[in-house]
Amino acid sequence: MQREVTSVTSRAQQVRVAPRAGTWLWIWQRLTAYGLLLFLAVHLYFTYFAQLGTPGALTFAQVQRPFNVYTLAYALNEWLLLFCALFHGLNGLRNIIFDWTTHQGLRRAMTVLLLLVGLGFAVYGGWVLWTLASTAA
């Protein structure tokens, strides 16, 4: 929506008055940043630090081991890590696009595209996690 300002200007000026939006995206951007710190720390502990004493290269069995021990909790951690990484990264990309262009059509199209990409990766990642969790010993 454009608002025309003439009261303080020599020529009429169009100022874009955007609808009230962006607050929740900003809040979730912060929450997912904290989530990344927490869930990534757990992920790194089990997939790297806990394996430090193990000789040889990292194997699939070692990656799956936490799923065997803490199936539900670890799968939840991994899915939340996936969600936080996807949201934080894709919303950050959306912010860059919104800084780069003021074209409303392009902004909407890119928002939908990023949403679809996020949903696609969330479903695909969830499927992988489900497979890992459901085949845990």
Added chain:
Amino acid sequence: MNVRIRVPRFNAETDATPKFQEYTVTVTPQTTVLDALNSIRSEQDGTLAFRRSCRSGMCGSCGMLINGRNRLACNTRVVDLNNHEVSVNPLPGFPVIRDLVVDWDPFFAKDAVMLPYLVTDQPVPAEGERLQSRYDYERIDNAARCIQCGCCSSACPVQWSNGDYYGPAALTRAYRFVEDSRDTAVRARLDIVGTETGVWRCHTIFNCTSDCPKGVLNTENIQALKRKIMLTRLGLGSIAVKVHAPELA
């Protein structure tokens, strides 16, 4: 001491790109960049165009990009630049009309959208003035120092790439009234600035704060607006509402 002053010469009505011109000016330790420009105009080239008015850092007319930073020409001594060459350019991000003169209309149009005046539903007190306590005034003291020189908005990279963004000057203006104990249009202003063209476009780059010649904490003001909007949306608006000292100091 002689210094070379390099300025772009440009006329939006006839030129596609600016041509740079150098002038040599003799300066003393007290000479400001504005003094040097005045000397060029009065003694060497009367066609050089730039804005100035108060010459004391109060009107905000002479904001310019001086040796890579936005400053007030009247408040910047040439010797403090520690250079025998001084580059003076118009404020970046603003449309240039001529030489160092920029078009302020988009800037002030955004300012006008912020309701930059006191809005209140309270009757005028018997004493005729809407007094504030010292505590209440100190909450807006820093933001009220803004002289609308445009140095902050012009220094903001988001503003350069996104002309729709209100910019730190307009947002600080909104903050100044949101924090004013006498103003009752807080929610209306938070709705205006809590948008994709408002505070959510600020990425805390801090150029606006570092380039403000009056020491206004623009970035901090924008973050305070974000916190208020967030609390309001979360249903915790009572926390965001101003807490005022009842007594008048």
